[in-house]
Amino acid sequence: MDTTAQAEVRARVQEIVASLAPAADATPTPDAALVADLGYHSLALLELAFALEDEYGLPPLSEEVAQSIRTVADIEDYVVSTLAAR
Amino acid sequence: MTGTVGVFNPSDPTLLADPYPTYARLRTDAPVAYLPENDMWVVSRHADVSRVLRETAVFSSKAGMSPDLGRAGGGVDYRIGAPNVRVLIATDPPEHQVFRAAVAGAFTPRAIGALTDRVTEIARTQVRRLLAHNGDADFFSHVAEPVPVLVLAELLGVPRDQLGRFRDWSNTITADLDQTAGDAGIGRGMDMFRFFTAQLRGRRHTGRPTLFDGIARAREGGVSDRELLAFCAFLLVAGIETTTNLMTNLLAALWRFPHVERALRDDPALVPAAVEEGLRYDTSVQALWRGSTQPTRLGDVDLPAGARILVLFGSANRDERHFAEPDEFLLTRKTGDHLGFGHGPHFCLGARLARLEISAVLTELFAATKAIEPRGPGERTRSVLLRGFTSQPVSVQPT
16 A cells, blocks of 8 residues: 555544544544543444444454554554555 | 441451441441442441332432442443443433333243243253362352353353353453453453344344344334443343352352251252342342432431442341341241342342242252362452352262
8 A cells, every 4th residue: 555545544544533432522633542532432442443344344353453452543553554464 | 327437448358258247237336327438328227228229219320330439529330431321220210111121021920931941951061060070160160150141142142152252251241341441441342242233233143032132122212322232231240240149159158057958958949948048148239329319318317419329238138127037048038028139120130030040050059969068268259249259169979
């Protein structure tokens, strides 16, 4: 994936993360923490996983990966690397 | 009278080992005791506990449930920890009835009756496993812990090849989910919620109806998708650890009263009476939360609005004002009004199922053994609210 395509993916992922964030005034900068900054909880994270899987045709986000995700950048990285690997 | 500080110290290990002497002191000296460190009230007499549980307009369940005592000034959240996600146990009438009606069909006498053979089979299989492990057998891990998991899996139609995962999920959910886990924890339970989502959307593994059908129908009553998932997770919390704890507490009670065990072995028809008295004598849900919606008077104490109240079912069940010889285990007792399953609108939905499971386990255990004895001390749960054992090594003499 070239840099432009990557940047597009990252921007779109940020949009999706923001649209599903429980915190009303959420600003999904890359280093924003899902829980502390964006108000995410386990059910919202599940909805985010479904949305990303639908958007990009990704395989189900594993519980192991889900537990390692802390920030918006972690999610961007996951989507970018999963797309790059296919 | 307001309570004395120190009469109920939640972090005192002797309280966890045996809370009943403390309860007795509370009932006598401070039946509605204020704990300033925790900013909460503790209610210990049968009459007061019953009133709190009945008067849902004054004593709300919306304060939620929590396995610990929370913080002074803080709320007690249900452990899913998602704001605006209602859970059955933390709702008040009239919306409580919407949630309850959605799943009540699965717990009618007829529905539970239909499960009898399967529950018996599960209990028999696990008792056999216990016998097969004689030497390193553990009543908790071979019988009390798996039986409720397998029964709930049956109710939910979990396919056999996913039983292992289902057991892992129940362990995850009975530990904390995200509420106390901070940033690290919100991915925990994702596989479980995925499975529940698929089931609620009708992707059945079996052709027959399951509890998920009833839960999914609650959408028509205004229950959101998130709430449906939270409810599924709550079923694991409500239906597994509580029943496991009851089984381990009852076995420990029988060791304390050997003449009761002998009576049961002589006449298995007495087993249901023993289960009921066990629920009174050492129940698994020792206490739950309520919050006052308005200033009110309870016993001799004036409570403000917004008071955090811990109602002690375990103490109410030993109240000498209500039960004769409360510290004895009597098979002849008429214990229709013990609070082992609570009281009022929130009375345990799964009471009938729990009774069936515990009766089946005791019956199968007595049929397969001449004796069952402790092979060392059991380990108690470390919670003021949820009382049981997390291990109980045993040795058995097969028949």
